[in-house]
Amino acid sequence: MKTKDTVFSIGIDRYLTDVSNGYCFVTRFFKELFKPPFHIREVINQCYEVGLKSLALISLTGFIVGIVFTKQSRPSLEGFGAASWLPSLIGIAIVKALGPLVTALICAGKVGSSIGAELGSMKVTEQIDAMEVSAINPYKYLVVTRVAATTITIPILALYCSFIGLLGSYLNVHSEEATSVISFYQNAFKTITFLDIFSAVIKSIVFGFTIGIIGCYKGYNATQGTRGVGMAANQAVVLAMFLVFLEEIVIVQVANWFRFF
Amino acid sequence: MMNEQEYYKIINETVISISGLNKSFGDLEVLKGIDFELLKGENIAVLGKSGSGKSVLIKIMVGLIKPDKGEVIILNQQVDKLTPKELNDLRRRIGFSFQSSALYDSRNVYENLAFPLTMNVKGLSKADINNAVEEALEAVGLKDKINQMPSDLSGGQRKRIGIARTLILKPEIMLYDEPTSGLDPITSGEINDLINQVQKSYNTSSVIITHDIQCAKNTSNRIAMLLDGKFEQTGTFQEMFESKDEDIKKYFNYNLIH
């Protein structure tokens, strides 16, 4: 019979193996990234997949977030007599925080889970082994291409999401006061510095990498048949979202230090 | 299957040689001292009950699983000592037919066959690829399925396409993992014929993993029985059939009655 102690130590053991496997999986990415062959066409295919899968949802969510956020902020700003600050406030909030975060969460749900499920099912039906025995490096062909695609595409989607969010915000502003779209965007960007956009892009790159690599890791290590495929997809989403929040906190902190100097 | 005269005309050249091979998973000892030899041009059937480690054995042969102990020499190269590049060069010379067929289910039949070719041979023209795909499909008799998706094929057809996919790289060794499992007797018979035809027209040496006595009888020149992690006895079908060993007798009788 297993005592409490052994159950506990098996748990720790499993956790540490998982961490070390994950670490190897991630470092392998950087080792293989610069080695030929480069499957450029497959990367482009995957970028297309990532974009296509999430574009509609990101457009809709970004738009709604823009409208709702503006609507909610207006009364408190008006209370201070600062309604004219609305566009710059919204600009900062959307470009720096909401755009990247909303995009990352949507992509973790849509892209992360589908990568986890796809690689998971390839794993449990031995398709990954089949690639390996036909002298194709499955890590390079499946993992490197997908992670590259999410890392490239998600920052672009995040900027797009911010843009759509501001558009939603403009519609709301416009319904209250007659501003032109151009002056709205000018106002919104007045207080945004290059560092803000730069850190938003860096943040999205980190999010994109996380979503891709977690989806691949969970899929690539799926076991136990079809049940494992579902588990891989599920865990990919949960872990990716958790890490996205964690990274958000860390990156905001680091960016603040930079601003200080 | 070749007749006996044809069989003995082959030069005795070893293509697979395994000695003292051990493999465990945790506490589970699966292979306990395997000695095994495959000669050029020969078909060996490896018989053994489910879970006896047959799949583990051939996965070790292509380096998908690392052995704990022992020497695995394929085409004069020690598999677990190779660099990744050398291992890939070796893998191109070996065809592996999976128990589950392992077709790429998001690609159609044509793409399944073209994929290993285009990834391994650079600078092929579209016409070269088309020809190679058609030739491999012709060899397995499924030329008309070229545009189908794997999910639209029957179990037997999937096995054939899986075999065609390995033939496209013109392998010297074929490893078949349970080629007839889950198939009806007639389809099994067709797969057996295909295995023999591949041996003849592609000059391959093959290891056929199976628990199907008919398959072993019809496709192999020699049979090796995997019992308790070891090969205690190898021999022709007739020799094994007449064996006095209790375990072997039990295996054959059970299979023939049921």
Ligand SMILES: Nc1ncnc2c1ncn2[C@@H]1O[C@H](COP(=O)(O)OP(=O)(O)O)[C@@H](O)[C@H]1O
């Ligand atoms: N990767 C693995 N990890 C742990 N155990 C394994 C693994 N592969 C196979 N086994 C175990 O090894 C034994 C032999 O498996 P296998 O070679 O698939 O049997 P079969 O002869 O039916 O093909 C089984 O008990 C299986 O559970």
Ligand SMILES: [Mg+2]
């Ligand atoms: Mg098996």
